Structure formats: C-alpha cells, structure tokens
Amino acid sequence: MNREIAVVAFAQTDHRRTSEELSEVELLMPVLHDVLARTGLRTADLDFVCSGSSDYLAGRAFSFTLALDGVGAWPPISESHVEMDGAWALYEAWTKLRTGDADTALVYAYGKSSPGSLRDVLTRQLDPYYVAPLWPDSIALAALQAQALIDAGDTDEPALAAVAARNRENAAANPHAQLRGPVPHGDHVVRPLRRGDCPPVGDGAAAVILAAGERARALTERPAWIRGIDHRVEAHGLGVRDLTDSPSTRIAAERAGVFERPVDTAELHAPFTSQEIVLRKALRLGDGVRVNPSGGALAAHPVMAAGLIRIGEAAARIHRGASDRALAHATSGPCLQQNLVVVLEGDPR
Template sequence: MRDVAVVAFAQAPNVRRDSDRNEVEILMPVLHEVREKVGLERDDIDFVVHGSTDFQAGMPFSFVGALDAYGAWPPINESHVEMDGAWALYEAWVKLQTGEIDTALAFAYGKGSPGDLVDVLRLQLDPYLVFPLGIDPIGMAAIQCRAYLEGVGRTEADMASVAVRDRRNGMTNPCAQVTGEFTVEGLLAEPMFVSPLRRHDCPPISDGACAVILAAGDRARDLVEHPAWVVGIDHRIEAPGLGMRDLTVSESTRIAAEKANASGTFDVAELHAPFTHQSLILEDTLGIDAAVTQVNPSGGALAANPFMVAGLTRIGEAAQRVLDGAAGRALAHATSGPCLQQNLVCVLEAREG
C-alpha cells in the first residue's frame, strides 16, 4: 500500500447549542485553519470528501451547503458520505491508494441542536419492525449495557470510572464540552437515567465540526516534521437486529482491528464510545492495557459528541499526538449505528509502514 499520513487536524469548539452560527459558519474557520496549518491553498488539495446527515440538519441535500464553506470554484474533485467523517477519511485514503491524487481533505459537521437528537436517531431503526416499538437509542444502549454487565461481570463503578477519566482528560482539551473532576462515588450517587445508565454514562449532544488533511509519501514528509502515517485502516458492519449480535463484545471492531493490524501496544488510543460501557467493551475487544496506553486524552465522546463528527475527531486527536511528536503509535476508533453496529479502526505511527 502507498504511504499515506495525516498531516493536519482542526476542529471547532464543541458546544451544546451554537445559536449564532449556521453549519457553513461553523465550518469555514475550521476549513481555513486546517489548510493554514500546513500552508496549503485550495488549489493544492486534490480531493475533498465529507460526512454529514440530512436528518440531523433537518433538510434534504444539506451537504450541498457545506461545500459553500470550502469554496468549490473552480469545480472540485469531490464526494460525500452520509456517514461519520471517519468514513469520509477512509474514502480519501482509498482515493490516495489509487495513486490519482497526493492530497485530500476530509471533514465533517454536525449540529445536534436543531432537532431532538434522540428523536432523530430513532429514524435509523428498521421502519417496519423496530421503529414502531417506540424504542430509542438510549434504551438500546441500556439493553446492551445490561447484557454486558451481567455477561462479563463488570460493574456500574467500572462505567463511572470511564466517565471520571474522560471528563478529567477533557479539562486539557479547549474544544471539549463536558469536563471536570468527578469521583466514582459521587457519580454513583446520581439517580438512574435509563437503567442501568446514569446521565454520566451517556454522551452530551453537541454542535461541532472537524477536518483532517491527508497526504501521500514525499508530499506528507515535505509538509510536516512528524507525519502520522496511516499504517492500517479498516471498517466492518454488523447486523442491525440486537438479537442477532453478541452485545457483550464488538465483533466488527475485532475484525476491523485484525485487518488494520491493530495489535501490540499503543501510546494513545482515541475510542469513539458514546456510552461508558461501550468504552469498556472496546477496550476489552482491542486488548488495550491502560497501564501503557493513555485512553481518550481528548476526553473522547463523553466530553463532546458532535454526531457525524466525533469519529473523525478521534482520528484527528490520535494523529495530533503523533504530529506533535508526543506519541509514536496511536490507535483511533470510530463507530456508527445503535450499540456499536459499525466500527472503524485506524492505526497511526510516527514511522511509515
């Protein structure tokens, strides 16, 4: 495979509701900043691809407006996935592998605030057989959580410790939304939300955007001192029916990790786990040893979870540690769909594969 690296990452501050700015206005400074970091003009970007979803924006063809934040003139080589931006980055990586291009920009935006995101996410369910049951994504996560706790013997305290970790880590991330010092005891004293989930087990709703620039080979070496080389990337999906999956593990993450050669140790892991128990499932599946790997130094999805963005943010945050020279090997993960239905694993290294 061709050597391809993340060379720049930028993101908007994550907030519960940005009532001043529309999607274009949130994106514009992010798309400028990411290019400025490596001194690339729009002409220097060979391919642009982004991820977003119409039902979050509340209008059909909403992605069309996002192009206005980039400036698609003269006409550009461009595509769009109705998926988290992590999969936009995957498409960019594939395009770089064809050898047709040397640089690519992947970005994502999501304003969770205009609609009721829980109501919106219900629209992901099978419209014939599941949607009419009235269940929502938090209830589905709670079912997964119960199955996991009882199947594996973990506790609500283990879950709370994930929230304590991520919120504490988020304190060093200026773009994080829910941060602070908490204790496991303090969190466990809070009432149940959707049992066995308490509020701290669930992600915040966020408005946000982020962008990543990829470059191949010498182009990457010329642009930055420490390119974050993508030495492995893969994604897998599972059946939608919860009854058709073992909810105590993440089989699709396991396969993706195997295909991406995500074995061995990592300095940093950024996991897209919107719920605390999902972080535990992912850490188990990926064999992460917290003694050697710092998990979610950014605060992860519990500190800020802009829907359609947070997966790409994990890749950007993991890559940033390599770009900064702080990490030699980083793992990034993104998820989509109820109860970790679809997962992407990306391995980033300071040295090319």
C-alpha cells in the same frame, strides 16, 4: 498502488451545547481555514475533498451541498460525500490517494444536534420493520447493552462511573471539549445508565488533511502515517447480536494490524461508558495504553464528526511527539453496530 498516506493536519471547533446563531457553513468555515493554514495549502492545492454529515440532523435533503460553500465555489474541486461519520469520509479519501488519483485530500465533518431531539432522530437508523416502529431511542438501546454487560459480570455501575470520571478528567486539558473536569454523575436516565454515562448533546465540526509520500513530509514535520485501516459491520438485528462483544471491531483491528505490536494511545469513539468496556475487550487494550487522552466522546460528541475527531486527536499526538503508535476507532449505528479502526504511526525518533 502501495502508497504511504498520512494525516498531516487536524482542526476542530470548540464544541458547544448549541450554536444556534451559526449555520452549518458558518460553523465549518473557521475549521477549514485553520486546517489549511496548518499546512500552508490553498483550496486550489487540494486534489480531493470528502465530507461526512447527516441530512436527518439538518432537516433537509442534500444539506451537504450547502456546506460546500465553506470550501469555496472556485476553483472547481473533485468532491464526494458520505452520509456517515467523517471517519468513513476519511476512508474514502484514503482509498482515493492509495490509487494514485490524488496526492492531497481535505476531509471534514460536521453536526448540529441542538436544533432537534437527537434521541428521536437516531431512531431512523434502526430496522424499519421490526425495531424503528417501537421507537427505542439511542440511550435506551445503550442501556440494554450496559445491562447485558452487568449481567455477564463484565462491569457494574461504579466501574461505569469511573470510566466517565477518567474521560472527563482527561478532557480538562482539551480546550475544545464540551465537558471538562468533574461532572456530576446524576440520576438514572434509563437504567443502568446515569446522566454521566451518556455523551453530551452538542454542535461541532472537524477537518483533517491527508497527503501521500513525500508530499506529506513536505507539509508537516512528523506525519501520522496510516499503517492500517478497516471497517466492519454487525448484523442489523439487535436480537441476533451478543451486545457484550464487538466482533466487527476485533476483525477490523486484526485487518488494520492493531495486534501486530503494542499501541501507546487509543482514541475510542465510545459515546456511552459501557461501550468503552466492550471496545477495550475487543481491542485487547491493557493498562499501559493511554485511552482517550482527549476525553473522548464523553467530553464532546458532535454527531457525524466525533469519529473523525478520534482519528484527528490520535494523529495530533503523533504530530507533537506525544505518541509513536496510536489506534483510533469510530462507530456508527446502535450499540456499536459498525466500526472502523485506524492504526497511525510516526517516523522513528
């Protein structure tokens, strides 16, 4: 069934280094109340609910079932979950609406990285036989990618510092960002990456509401229509990949229709400065495109929610008339291993 699907509302927390006084449910509930209030919907009006989170961050199995308390125990809901960033939960919800099985969907994601060592936790997503036993952490792997870019002549350390400065300068206007305005670039963490090249560790949550057709138009003045969405994955083995390129991003962009005509905004899920260099090339983004006006993942990076936030931020710009055709990107895995691309458009003005 060829149905028009739109993002009609977006909400997120104020992202913080730690929210140790809050449980996942307490972190999530204000966001869910906010996103529902923006549309006037109640839980009973939702046809489908899908979430994204990670049991590894929570430190217990099936932790997402506890977060469902934030949605409410009554009335019964049709619910699903992905052990991924919430952007992939949005993909599942979009598919559900496209089939005609639902007209409205709530998508949410959350992550509390503060209780443990995120660099160690993320090693669990690596190849369990050849890579994970070596314990290369997320920053070390990103540094390998950054060095490959420098060796190829695609960037240098001053250019990476400029990426960080621009993103955090953009974040100065974002009240939800964890890092806003000038931030010292700092010493090397793992060469060639300095502290400023890396994302902040923090806690946060986000939610969006999807709606189909005329239902979307009834819920918001200017829906952000999903004109294309696709996701692709690279090889699991880092040694067989060209870390200076992202074929999966490029293919996803082609399938989503990014290259059919120009976009005016791009929200890129690039946790490290070097990854923005890779994504800009794969997505063919010129100087006329506003990249990460929210500050991106370098300003706030709640793991499992940061990709969904990119979609929400792009949609919010369309809602308020700041953008007409926007691209949103989400990634998962080491060195941009898996990538999802969404094209959002507003109705002609």
